[in-house]
Amino acid sequence: MKWGKMNIKIELKNIFLSYDHTVIFEDFSMQLDDNKFYTLLGPSGCGKTTILNLIAGFIKPDAGQILIDGIDVTNIEPNKRLVNTVFQDYALFPHLNVYDNVAFSLSLQKISKIEKKKRVMDALNFVNLGEYIYRDIAELSGGQKQRVAIARAIINQPKVLLLDEPLSALDLKLRTEMQYELKKLQKELAITFVFVTHDQEEALGMSDYIYVLNNGQVMQKGNPIDIYDEPKNRFVADFIGESNIISAKYLGDYQVKINNDIYKCVDGNFNQGTLVDVVIRPEDLKIVTHKTKLKVQIITRLFKGMHYEIVGQDISGEKWLIHSIKNVMPGEEVFLDFDPEDIHLMSTNV
Amino acid sequence: MFKDFKKYAIIYYLWIIIFVVLPILLIFIQSFLDMNHHFNLINYKTFFSSTYLKMTFNSIIYALLITLICLMLAFPTAYLILKTKYKKILLILLILPSWINLLLKTYAFMGLLATKGFLNNILVLLNLNPVQFLFTIKGFLIVSIYIFIPFMILPIYNSIEQIPENLIKAAQDLGANKWQIIKKIIIPLSKNGINAGIQVVFIPSLSIFMITRLIAGNQIITLGTAIEEHFLVTGNWGMGAAIGSILIISLFLSIFIVQYPRKKFLRKKNVDIPSVGGANV
Numbered sequence: 001m002k003w004g005k006m007n008i009k010i011e012l013k014n015i016f017l018s019y020d021h022t023v024i025f026e027d028f029s030m031q032l033d034d035n036k037f038y039t040l041l042g043p044s045g046c047g048k049t050t051i052l053n054l055i056a057g058f059i060k061p062d063a064g065q066i067l068i069d070g071i072d073v074t075n076i077e078p079n080k081r082l083v084n085t086v087f088q089d090y091a092l093f094p095h096l097n098v099y100d101n102v103a104f105s106l107s108l109q110k111i112s113k114i115e116k117k118k119r120v121m122d123a124l125n126f127v128n129l130g131e132y133i134y135r136d137i138a139e140l141s142g143g144q145k146q147r148v149a150i151a152r153a154i155i156n157q158p159k160v161l162l163l164d165e166p167l168s169a170l171d172l173k174l175r176t177e178m179q180y181e182l183k184k185l186q187k188e189l190a191i192t193f194v195f196v197t198h199d200q201e202e203a204l205g206m207s208d209y210i211y212v213l214n215n216g217q218v219m220q221k222g223n224p225i226d227i228y229d230e231p232k233n234r235f236v237a238d239f240i241g242e243s244n245i246i247s248a249k250y251l252g253d254y255q256v257k258i259n260n261d262i263y264k265c266v267d268g269n270f271n272q273g274t275l276v277d278v279v280i281r282p283e284d285l286k287i288v289t290h291k292t293k294l295k296v297q298i299i300t301r302l303f304k305g306m307h308y309e310i311v312g313q314d315i316s317g318e319k320w321l322i323h324s325i326k327n328v329m330p331g332e333e334v335f336l337d338f339d340p341e342d343i344h345l346m347s348t349n350v
Numbered sequence: 351m352f353k354d355f356k357k358y359a360i361i362y363y364l365w366i367i368i369f370v371v372l373p374i375l376l377i378f379i380q381s382f383l384d385m386n387h388h389f390n391l392i393n394y395k396t397f398f399s400s401t402y403l404k405m406t407f408n409s410i411i412y413a414l415l416i417t418l419i420c421l422m423l424a425f426p427t428a429y430l431i432l433k434t435k436y437k438k439i440l441l442i443l444l445i446l447p448s449w450i451n452l453l454l455k456t457y458a459f460m461g462l463l464a465t466k467g468f469l470n471n472i473l474v475l476l477n478l479n480p481v482q483f484l485f486t487i488k489g490f491l492i493v494s495i496y497i498f499i500p501f502m503i504l505p506i507y508n509s510i511e512q513i514p515e516n517l518i519k520a521a522q523d524l525g526a527n528k529w530q531i532i533k534k535i536i537i538p539l540s541k542n543g544i545n546a547g548i549q550v551v552f553i554p555s556l557s558i559f560m561i562t563r564l565i566a567g568n569q570i571i572t573l574g575t576a577i578e579e580h581f582l583v584t585g586n587w588g589m590g591a592a593i594g595s596i597l598i599i600s601l602f603l604s605i606f607i608v609q610y611p612r613k614k615f616l617r618k619k620n621v622d623i624p625s626v627g628g629a630n631v
Contacts, residue, residue, distance in 0.1 A: 058519055078522045091520035095538045104534075105524035152524065 008070070009034040009192045010055055010160060015064035017050065024050055025061070025216045032160075037186045037193045039203040042213035043239070048196045051213075052162045055194065057081050068159065084153040085162040089169065090145045092137045092152070098124070099133045102151045123151040126185075143174045154189060161186075163195045167202060179205050200240045204228060212236050233346050237279045244285070244320055247348070248278040256345060259316045261293040267345040277346045282309070282323040284342035292335040296320055298328050312336070374598060380591035393592035402576070402593070409572040413555040416494045417502075420551050421544065423495070424502035429536065431503075432510055441507065448500045456564050459493045460484065463565070485567030493565045498555055502547040509543025510536060549608060553601055573597060 010032040017025040024047055032038050040048040053059040054066055057078035066074045073081055084105075092101050100107070102123055106116045124130050127147035132140065140148065146166060153161060163182070167175045183206045186193045197203055203210050204224040212219040212227065212235075219239075220232045231237035237245055248258045252272030256265045270276060287310075296312030299319070310322040312334065320336065328334055384392045396402065431440045447455065462468045463483035470480040483489040513536060521535045537544075559574030568575070573593055580590030 056523060058522075078519075079525045079527055083523075085520070085523045087516050087520055089514075089516060091514070091516040093517060093520070093535065093539075095541075104521070104526075107534075108525050108530055156525070 007033045007035075009068065010194075011065075011067040011070075012051070012054065013065040013067065015054065015061045015066070017054070017059070017061045017064075023216070028064070028216060028218075030211065030218065030221075032192055032194065034192055035190045036208045037183065037195065037206055039195045039197060039207035039210045040213060041197060041200060041203040041210055041239070042219075043198055045215075046213040047216040048198075048213050049164055050216075052085065052164050052194060052196055055160065056083055056085050056162055082156075082158055083160045083162060084156060084158040085164060086146075086149045086153050086166045088165045090149040090166075092145055092148055094137055097133075097137065098129065098135045098140070098148055101137065101148055102155055104152060105156045119155055120151075123155040124148075126154070126188075127151045127181075142170050143178065146170065146178060150185070154185075158191065160192045160194060161189070163193060165197055166195075167197070168199070175202070182206060204240070212239060214239075230344060231279060231346060234277050234348075237277070237344075237346065242282050242321055242323075244278075244280045244282065246278045246280070246318060248276050248345075250274045250276050250345060254340075256343065259314065259318060263293070263343060264340040265343040265345060266341050267343070270345060270347070275348050277348050279344040279346060280338055280342055282321040283307075284338050285320060285322045285324070286337045287322065287324050287326045287328060287334050288337045290335065290337075292337045294320075294336040295333060296336055298330050298332045298334065301328065301330055377591045377594050377598070380587055381595045383588040383591075385586055385588065393589045394596075396589060397592055397596060405571055405573055405576055408570060409556050409574070412490075412494075412558075412570065412572060413552050416491065416498060416555045417548055417552040419491070419495050420499050420502040421548065424499055424506055424547060425537075425540075425544070427499075428503050428507040428510055429532070431507060441504075444500050444503055447496075452497065453560060455497065456493065456561055459489075459496070460564060463489050463492070484565065485569055487566065487569060490561060490566035490570055493561050494555060494558060497561070498551045501550045505543040505546035505550065506540055507543070509540040509546075513539045545608060549605065553604075556601070557597060 008031050010030075012028060012030045015025045015028040017023075017028075028047075030051075040051055042048050050059060054061060055068075057073070057076060057080075061074065064074075065072055068081065068083065093104065096104070099120055103116055103120045106119060111119075121130065121133070124133060127150050129144060129147050129151065132144060132148075137145065137148070149166070166182075167178050170178060179202060182193070182195070195202075195206065204227075207224055209221065210224055210227050211221045214235055220227055220236045222230075227236065228240055231240060231243075234245055237243045246258055248256050250256050250270040250272065251262065254265055254268050256263055256276065256278060258278055294314060296314045298310060298312050300311045302309040304323075307323045307325050308327060310324055310328060312320045312322060314320065322336065381393055382389050382391065384390055427444075431437050431444075434440060460467075464470070465480065465482065465484065467483075469483065473480055481488075483492070517535055517539070518531060521531045526534060556572075557574035557577070558572060559578045562568070562570050562572055562575045563578075577590045577593050577597075580586045580593070
């Protein structure tokens, strides 16, 4: 426990923030450790970008404290904080070329020309842009702009790098590439990254730790696998990946009643008779030939490349989303099967 | 559909030919006629004598001075207006006086700046010595700057307003303080507005004549005064036209020089070129 405390890089303590009479955060707290890749994940308006702005210093909380390395920075201006940001639309200075953009923070300090050039070259080589040093910003592609923005943000060796949806403007292929690169970058720099996104795939792929946010509250925090496999509530299950969320009743003794049928499950820490939400991921539903308790009629079928995305409806009217490589036709009636460990139970309140 | 529109464009071509091209052409022709309507170069010869060169020098110096002071006052004003909550109202208050006729404003200033005028009354009330404003260079500069400053503020205001908020945030994030942000981000990025403002103020202030006569009391004789004198007093239209022609040519040259590199720059950046209008003076 003591070790954990020593590693805390950023701490938000009891933050209260309102804007135009709307409360954004009410007693919000979070602790971010050193040398970790954090993702703040949530729909727009959940407060994720506001958290970045609080850490960077662009927004001051109405109450509460922000600590970086244990030092209270709540009232310190953004230009004095050892934190740098990669902005959503890159925010590169259009009147400066690549070199001058990257060198911007150095040009504010008294640094010799030789050292400045060396550090700029190091930063640009770090993001594989060494050849583009004298290019105009307007001549760069989206991915290159992204790299310049990263080089510019890391040249001052910040303690924390904040990334505000930096990949949202890139196309799918480049976005996947940049995910690997950012992950690698974090490992090499060995500093804390705080990455903001609404894209759950990005979050699951890159993060050491994910904060799922909604309405200024942490819905769940944990590593990607826990968040995916064991969502705490309907919001998280719905937001992360695709899922079938069905209302059910826990009968005790590792048994759950879904649509009048009783299934075995592995989650057991509920009181007997509690109403629960059940999550079954579409890839865990298997279309089988033998008779099971769950019979559905196929409504739609969509080819998704790796699998078909199939929607079936059971007798009670409940719709089931299935990912399967089996080609079934709409109108066809099939049986679905799943294993007890594929059923995840969540509490209905929260 | 565009063909239909092209038909209407002819009205504008006609307008430009009748009210812009033709008058300039007439001035050019007139400039080669002497007092006896003989066609020769005597007016141009006279112009390049010492009196007129000195006038030209005066005009340029005062126009530069007016432009420079306007710029120095307008930039912080535009910047500060944008920082306030009431930017729309403040902007309208700044623009409003430019709707009032110049002659009226000049006469109003004569009253304000007179030896026993409003301004001096205040100075006396404050136990200060009254100052001679009227018929001095001081007064001339005050009134000219007052007249021209809205035309400097507007384009600068517009270009500062267009700077994305994120760039300011990025500069701050990278360690820039308020002054460094102004110096390294806001001024360079409002260059187009500053350029436009300089042109819109410098060009008309080169040929001011009413203010020189009414406020400066002929203490300052600029090219504008000379043109007016030749057309209205001495009747030497040819000489007036020659001065006018030289002004027109040098203005075209200066606009070309200022605009050309800017266009090249903007073509690359794919940015709209703000139109450069003339102040209605």
